[in-house]
Amino acid sequence: MLKVEHVYKTFLAGTVNENIALVDLNLHLSPGEFVSVIGGNGAGKSTMLNAIAGTWPIDAGRILVDGEDVTALPDFKRAKLIGRVFQDLAKCTSPDLDLEENLALSYRRGQ
Numbered sequence: 001m002l003k004v005e006h007v008y009k010t011f012l013a014g015t016v017n018e019n020i021a022l023v024d025l026n027l028h029l030s031p032g033e034f035v036s037v038i039g040g041n042g043a044g045k046s047t048m049l050n051a052i053a054g055t056w057p058i059d060a061g062r063i064l065v066d067g068e069d070v071t072a073l074p075d076f077k078r079a080k081l082i083g084r085v086f087q088d089l090a091k092c093t094s095p096d097l098d099l100e101e102n103l104a105l106s107y108r109r110g111q
Contacts, residue, residue, distance in 0.1 A: 002029040002052070007061035009047055021047040025061070054078040083107065 004027040011019040021044045029035060037045050050056045052063055054075035062071045065081045083106030097105065 001031055001064075001066055002027065003062075003064040004028075004048075004052065005062050005064070007048075007051060007063065008059045009044075009051055009056060010059055013059075022051065022058070049084065053082055053084060 004025055007022050007025040009020075009022040011017075011021060025044075025048060027035075027048075037048065039045050047056060051058050054070070054073055054077070058071065062069055064070065065078070068081075070078050070081065
């Protein structure tokens with residue numbers, strides 16, 4: 001189960017380049033649910049996924065995986081709970097594998 005509750009993220013806050021990326025984001029997914037995230041450039045899709053994975057710290061809110069609050073955990077500690085495959089396979093764990101092989105590797109995480 002994944003819960004994203006009241007998450008906010010702003011880049012370069014207080015500067016002329018301030019970019020408010022996530023405002024009061026809430027997402028609740030039960031085991032086995034499948035979600036597609038669709039939006040234009042700058043809509044916050046990547047920021048949301050990076051916040052869930054721990055790549056970007058959030059400004060407010062919390063993120064729970066299977067009831068455990070992982071908000072303060074860095075990405076390498078969340079990696080045992082969250083598997084992901086990047087659109088650019090060169091950024092994946094195993095860039096020499098194809099998409100299906102990378103997904104299979106993520107699925108077996110922790111086994």
